[in-house]
Amino acid sequence: MLKKKILAIDDSAIVLKQLQNILDKKFDFVGVTSGLAALKRLDNEVFDLVLLDLEMPVMDGFATLTSIRQREVLKDIPIIILTGTRHKQKVIKGITSGVAGYIVKPADSEQLLAKIETTLGLR
Amino acid sequence: MPQFLLGFWCGCVFSVLLVFLIYYSVRKRREQGVSRKEAVKKRDVSKNEKTVQDSKARILLVDDSKLSRKLIKDFLRDRPIEIAEAESGAECLLKCRKEKYDLIFMDLNMPGGSGLETLERLKNEAKGFPQMPVIVMGSNVRQESEAGYLELGFDGCLAKPIQMNRLEEILMLNLPEEALQQIPEGFFYQKGLDNFDGNEALYKETLLLFSTLWEERKEQLQRFLDEENMTEYAILIHAVKGDARILGADFLAELAYEQELSAKEQNVKAVRNSFSKVIETGTKTAEYFMLSFSE
Structure with a gap:
């Protein structure tokens, strides 16, 4: 059975390393460090789920989210927000923008796996 | 001369000879111990010539008890120290013929060759001896009997169960300064390792990545502050905060978070006031990671 493919978008290479460590065994993991790089990959490959950091330079998480949803083929792709922010308003804004949920960084491996697997209907 | 007088004089001469023999034997052992200590203290490598590899001390643990070795290894885990292990005197000798160590911990009682027997053989066979404190x-082993162990040729003693403050004292007396690098304030190795699910190799690789990124980040933060560009400053310090938190550098993460809040409020003055503190902490943390965890 083919592994589900996950795209993680975070400007921190260190965060991506941590996520890869958690997800690599069960999923086909791809990490990119910008919204622009993410859109390039999404336009050319098929992903099952996106992990999206809110605070990024140049194109932040919300701008990236908007761009993703504007693409017809991606309008329903599940997106889980990654947030280090203690500001609830940003998280609430993200949820009402049609994301599947959020995970607070640093990601707890069990919580992250549970969230992803539930979202993908694997649990 | 009556026989008893002859016997008496022979006995006296023999006793005097024996006393002199013991005296010179002890004096010779002491001199060897002193010259070994002096050799250790006289290690003088120019700081500019040092590489990270040169700065790492090398310790050999010789003990048939895996638990004893693990206790010391766990204590030293966060330090820039390479640790080798040997389960026996024979294995110790094999290693010491090939490598030089800055410090050797040797169990006194081991099957197949005691610590003392191994020490005697080390003197003749080890590479770089006598510059390896044992x-x-x-x-x-009792601390109060240390003088006796020094006379036997050891450089100190460590009673079991091991007291960590005594172990720390031995390290301070015998290792070069770079190996005694202090752990940065608010850095918790285990916490960071837990965030990587115990994957120590990946965690250490990521600690080094932080060090590599730090120099450029420091320059960028300075530039954003000089330009009073708080928007970009906030984004970058947010990334520093997130990385520090993942890696277990909690104090640095908190400093970065406070700066992030100030930058988002466009409070240039507050950012400027705390800038040197966050840079100093980040730099110490990056240097510590590079020194402690590079191969």
Whole structure:
């Protein structure tokens, strides 16, 4: 059975390393460090789920989210927000923008796996 | 001369000879111990010539008890120290013929060759001896008997169960300064390792990545502050905060978070006031990671 493919978008290479460590065994993991790089990959490959950091330079998480949803083929792709922010308003804004949920960084491996697997209907 | 007088004089002469023999034997051992200590203290490598590899001390743990070795290894885990292990005197000798160590911990009682027997053989066979201090350890070893162990040729003793403050004292007396690099304030190795699910190799690789990124980040933060560009400053310090938190550098993460809040409020003055503190902490943390965890 083919592994589900996950795209993680975070400007921190260190965060991506941590996520890869958690997800690599069960999923086909791809990490990119910008919204622009993410859109390039999404336009050319098929992903099952996106992990999206809110605070990024140049194109932040919300701008990236908007761009993703504007693409017809991606309008329903599940997106889980990654947030280090203690500001609830940003998280609430993200949820009402049609994301599947959020995970607070640093990601707890069990919580992250549970969230992803539930979202993908694997649990 | 009556026989008893002859016997008396022979006995006296023999006793005097024996006393002199013991005196010179002890004096010779002491001189060897002093010259070994002096050789250790005289290690003088120019700081500019040092590489990270040169700065790492190398310790050999010689003990048939895996638990004893693990206790010391766990204590030293966060330090820039390479640790080798040997389960026996024979294995110790094999290693010491090939490599030089800055410090050796040697169990007194081991099957197949005691610590003392191994020490005697080390003198003749080890590469770089006598510049390798040897600390004897054991459950029968007593701190108050240290003078006796010094006379036997050891450089100190460590009683079991091991007291960590005594272990720290031995490290301070015998290792070069770079190996005694202090752990940065608010850095918790285990916490960071837990965030990587115990994957120590990946965690250490990521600690080094932080060090590599730090120099450029420091320059960028300075530039954003000089330009009073708080929007970009906030984004970058947010990334520093997130990385520090993942890696277990909690104090640095908190400093970065406070700066992030100030930058988002466009409070240039507050950012400027705390800038040197966050840079100093980040730099110490990056240097510590590079020194402690590079191969």
